[in-house]
Amino acid sequence: MVAWWEGYDLSALKAREKAEAEAAGVIEEGPASPSNKAAGALDRFGKPLWTATRIQVAEKMWGEGLTTPGGKEYTESLVKPLGINNTMSVLDMSAGLGGLSRTMHRSYGAWITGLEANPMLAEYGMEYSKKANLQKQAPISHYDPNNFAxxxxxxxxxxxxxxFTVADKGALFRKINDSLKPGGQMLLIDYVVTSQDVLPGLRSWSDVEPVEPFPWSIDEAKETFAKMKLDVRIAEDSTARQIGFIASALSILQKHLESHELNDETRDAVTSEVKLWGKRAEALMKGLKLYRFHALKPG
Structure with missing residues (x-):
């Protein structure tokens, strides 16, 4: 990690990444073949959504095993009110590299089933779980959130x-509701909008998202929960906190870009990540929101 961050040669990593991409059928050049169309492998522009280099940049920004803002202390605080214990089963539908799944198991003893929409993240996450000897307690596997059972x-x-990248949220949440035990709990932290009227003003964000976003409105989310007879206990606006996390991470990356010599591949990956999160922060100040919903299913 230090060698990568300081900008030393990554030829070995590039060779390994190429071999992994070929094995998965994900190749940047040439026409797409049936094997490289695995759900979640490519972004909307036909490029690999995640690479080994991007994974390292994400972990540098957010922490080991994490690909979204907050760090382990914050993400663990999100699940603490759920009262998880070693008798409970937990489904993590945003497992990423599995950092939070493994933390939940270590902290509460529950067995965590981790699902990840990107096959490379799922593969790396499972390797991390194996290295931690938690492949049974916190397994990570790939799934398609648009088509799963x-x-x-x-x-x-x-x-x-x-x-927020799933178009048919009604179908998705019916499946989630069916998978929730009576008396069970759902915790959703996701991007929403105050109303669908603000979406035209968010084009500079939505057009650069690697996976096309379909954020629903806050009212649409609440109506969906009501139709499923879920009791929404918390609907909290976490936008300001998210902007703070992003600003802090981007500041760190910017300082490294200014003071370190990075090779072209690493610099490109860092620049792309800075652009993506910069656009997200900008959108969060123009009508996009990050909300936390905590709902209970009647027993």
Missing amino acids: MDRRYDVIFAKETL
Whole structure:
């Protein structure tokens, strides 16, 4: 990690990444083949959504095993009110590299099923779980949030900053509700809008998102919960906190860009991540919101 951040040669990493991409059928050049169309592997522009270099940049920004803002202390504080214990089953629908899944198991003893929409993140996350000897307690696997089925029910279902890319949220949340045990809890942290009227003003953000966003409005979210007879206990605006997390991380990255010599691949990855999160922060100041919803299913 130090060698990468200081800008030393990454030829070995590039060779490994190329081999991984070829094995997965994800190749940047040439026409797409059926094998490289695995759900979540490519972004909307036909490029690999995640690479080994981007993963390292994300972990530098947010912490080991994490790909979204907040750090382990904050993300753990999000799930603490759920009262998770070692008798409960938990589904994490935004597992990423599995950092929070493993933290939840270590902290509360619950067995966590981690699902991740991107196959590379899921593969890396499972490797991290194996290295921690938690492949059974906190497994990470790939799924398509637009087309999946559950074969069991859970006490807690959790999702952080991922479901805003799903177009048919009605179908998605019916599946989530069916997978939630009576008396179970759902915790959703996701991007929403105050109303659909603000979306035209967010084009500079939505047009650069690697996966096309479909944020619903706050009222649409509440109406969906009501239709499923879920009791919404918390609907909290976390936008200001999110902007603060992003600003802090971007400041750190900017300082490194100014004071360190990075090779072209790493500099490109850092620049792309800065642009993405900069656009998200800008959108959060123009009508996009990050909300935390905590809902209970009647027993």
